[in-house]
Amino acid sequence: MVGQKMVPKVILEGTRLTHKTDLAFALNEHSGVVGNRKYRYHSPIVSAEWCGFTNAPWGRGLINFGQEEEAQALETYETWLRMFELQRYYSWIVDRFHISTQAYQVRERQRRIDFSDLEARLSALNFRLIFVTRKPEAFEAARAARLQVSGNPAQYDDLSVFIEEQEAMRGLVSSSLLQTFEVDISDDDVPRAADQIADWLAQTGGLWLED
Numbered sequence: 001m002v003g004q005k006m007v008p009k010v011i012l013e014g015t016r017l018t019h020k021t022d023l024a025f026a027l028n029e030h031s032g033v034v035g036n037r038k039y040r041y042h043s044p045i046v047s048a049e050w051c052g053f054t055n056a057p058w059g060r061g062l063i064n065f066g067q068e069e070e071a072q073a074l075e076t077y078e079t080w081l082r083m084f085e086l087q088r089y090y091s092w093i094v095d096r097f098h099i100s101t102q103a104y105q106v107r108e109r110q111r112r113i114d115f116s117d118l119e120a121r122l123s124a125l126n127f128r129l130i131f132v133t134r135k136p137e138a139f140e141a142a143r144a145a146r147l148q149v150s151g152n153p154a155q156y157d158d159l160s161v162f163i164e165e166q167e168a169m170r171g172l173v174s175s176s177l178l179q180t181f182e183v184d185i186s187d188d189d190v191p192r193a194a195d196q197i198a199d200w201l202a203q204t205g206g207l208w209l210e211d
Contacts, residue, residue, distance in 0.1 A: 032198030
């Protein structure tokens with residue numbers, strides 16, 4: 001007998017140094033999220049952090065677009081959203097999305113973008129919002145670990161930027177229309193955090209989509 005199809009849709013939000021990408025990959029292979037697989041295959045991982053608007057490393061994209069690129073950014077969001085709607089019975093894991101955009105645009109451009117319609121449509125698809133956080137005192141150790149592999153270490157010089165952004169995002173998450181879950185990654189234990197997220201999704205109906 002074929003069981004109910006698992007089609008979780010998760011948006012991971014949080015500032016840098018919070019293991020969002022590691023969690024995205026972990027959830028993408030977690031049996032509690034995608035089922036027990038007999039062979040390895042992938043589900044899509046989408047990210048607003050892709051810097052696809054400029055032909056340069058660490059350029060502009062869906063989060064840090066310039067004023068002249070706002071229409072392009074909003075069209076990109078509409079495109080992603082429409083694809084989610086057209087393939088509603090599929091699993092999607094998103095590593096940063098509209099919350100990150102709102103936080104950045106308010107901080108850098110004093111521009112508040114209304115994503116209420118986008119959130120309403122995401123909610124209709126049973127998207128869930130996971131807010132990944134770190135205690136302020138845990139950012140220093142996270143930076144030390146990241147500097148061993150980063151190709152752009154200067155972006156981690158001022159940790160106060162991340163701590164302030166985390167608090168700004170907390171306000172945005174608290175007012176979101178989506179069902180949300182906060183997970184603390186201060187201990188850098190990605191498997192433990194993935195287990196917590198999987199359990200919450202199962203307990204709250206976040207693994208399935210009703211017709």
